[in-house]
Amino acid sequence: MTIPHLGTPVSASGCSAGSCGSKSAQMDALSADTLKKVQDHPCYSEEAHHHFARMHVAVAPACNIQCNYCNRKYDCSNESRPGVVSEVLTPKQAVKKTLAVAAAIPQMSVLGIAGPGDALANPERTFSVFRELQQRAPDIKLCLSTNGLMLPEYVAQIAAANVDHVTITINCIDPDVGAQIYPWIFWNHRRVMGREAAEILIAQQQKGLEMLVARGILVKVNSVMIPGINDAHLQEVSRVVRAKGAFLHNVMPLISEAEHGTHFGLTGQRGPTPEELQTLQDACAGDMNMMRHCRQCRADAVGMLGEDRGADFTMDKVEAMEIDAQFEQAAMQRRLALREAINAELEAKRNARHAAPVLQFHAPKRGRPVHMAVASSGGGLINQHFGHAKEFLIYEASSAGVRFLGPRKAAQYCGGESDCGEAENTLARTIAVLADCEVVLCSRIGFEPWGKLESAGIMPNGEHAMEPIEEAVTAVWSEMLKAGKLDVAAFEDQKRA
Ligand code: CLF
Ligand code: SF4
Secondary structure, rough: OOOOOOOOOOOOHHOOOOOOOOOOOHHOOOHHHHHHOOOOOOOOOHHHOOOOOEOOOOOOOOOOEEEOOOOOHHHHHHHOOOOOOOOOOOOOHHHHHHHHHHOOOOOOOEEEEEOOOHHEEEEEEEEHHHHHHHHHHOEEEEEEEOOOOOHHHHHHHHOOOOOOOOEOOOOOOOHHHOOOOOOEEEEOOOEEEHHHHHHHHHHHHHHHHHHHHHHEEEEEEEEEEEEEEEEHHHHHHHHHHHHHOOOOEEEEEEOOOOOHOOHHHHOOOOOOOOHHHHHHHHHOOOOEEEEEOOHHHHHHHEEOOOOOOOOHHHHHHHHHHOOOOHHHHHHHHHHHHHHHHHHHHHHHHHHHHHHOOOOOOOHHHHHHEEEEEEEOOOOOOOOOEEEHOEEEEEEEOOOEEEEEEEEOOOOOOOOOOOOOOHHHOOOHHHHHHHHOOEEEEEOOOOHHHHHHHHOOEEEEEOOOOEEEEEHHHHHHHHHHHHHHOOOHHHHHHHHHH
């Protein structure tokens, strides 16, 4: 661990061990082989998610289990959010769309199959896309997400297709918990119900995990946090999957709006609050690398995490494009050149951290933690106007360092869904979403929202426009510390009270 500056928080490496996925300090600790696999995968590396894009192709309509948080009308909510139906593509269409997107967005480094049903309940369609892309765009990493029921059967095929990232949704390892989440599975040509169904599913998931790890395939485990059902159990899940070699654990909040028509939505099962989610993620982090930057994307998501460029690549637009071998080659060369440049820059930063002098290690300054919201459109920079942000990245700065807590959705204040009459309500909602933050960092902000945020106790700050996020968060925290605003004793008294 390096301490970059005198008396300031440890920047990236300040994340407590295992607290933030493959963040910089963990990137430093990875083997060369693993680093190569994750350095440009936006889900497996928090650092990469600022720089690289992924896309999903919705080629897998069928599913072989029923989850109580799923309504078949919508996408698989194991890996994507319910509420929007994806356009199901044929494998041929999916390949053409991938090549078109990867030519237009050179940051595109990963193609995932994540629904709208289960990738392995549709094996012919899934593997036919992978096979063809391996031939025509071998630089693109292949990724799949599954509920795990059929996983052991397909591990050999997954390895043969050069898929080196697999996500398994594991919500429990106890069939009594599972029976409250899965009413049935389809197994050996019959429907199996209740506890027996959960028992089979859990056994298949665990076996699949072990088989993937044995082949050196990186496994991410997704878990949906369902308060009162599996929230107290997920720490044990985290411990077990880590012991079996899973690389990353992504605990996602249950989405259960009644209008989605899911069992949980209709029976009033609530999702966790952001505080409950963070507490569980922190509790699991002692045992496991945690992913905190998941956006619960759609099964047809396109672009950087947090942005949706799907509308730019509808099938009618894609079908109209001429794509030949020369076009594919030129696009791949552009991607490779960009990837090399980004990775060289990130590596230089990692090396600079290693080389930085270790100063005042024995007497770090103490200050209470501060939550800050950041408006960023990518690149790891503070580069977005407050009014254009559809989400804010929440960071916590303290004497232990800077750590990323996760993204929070907000409605766009200017030129978005709201018209001028609605802008005030939009701003009020954003202020409520950021209630625990004391600072909002953005590239610019208007007079009106500035005043409202300040009155709500959230200080807008545009002084760090275009700076790297963690450096800016560190600088602001240090300024607050210097100004005597971060008294630890008062904070601890307040917590006790
Ligand atoms: Fe897609 Fe999933 Fe692969 Fe990523 S998404 S199949 S691992 S390429 Fe990523 Fe989206 Fe979260 Fe999934 S942010 S929902 S974790
Ligand atoms: Fe729905 Fe996905 Fe569960 Fe299948 S695995 S029931 S598609 S959430």
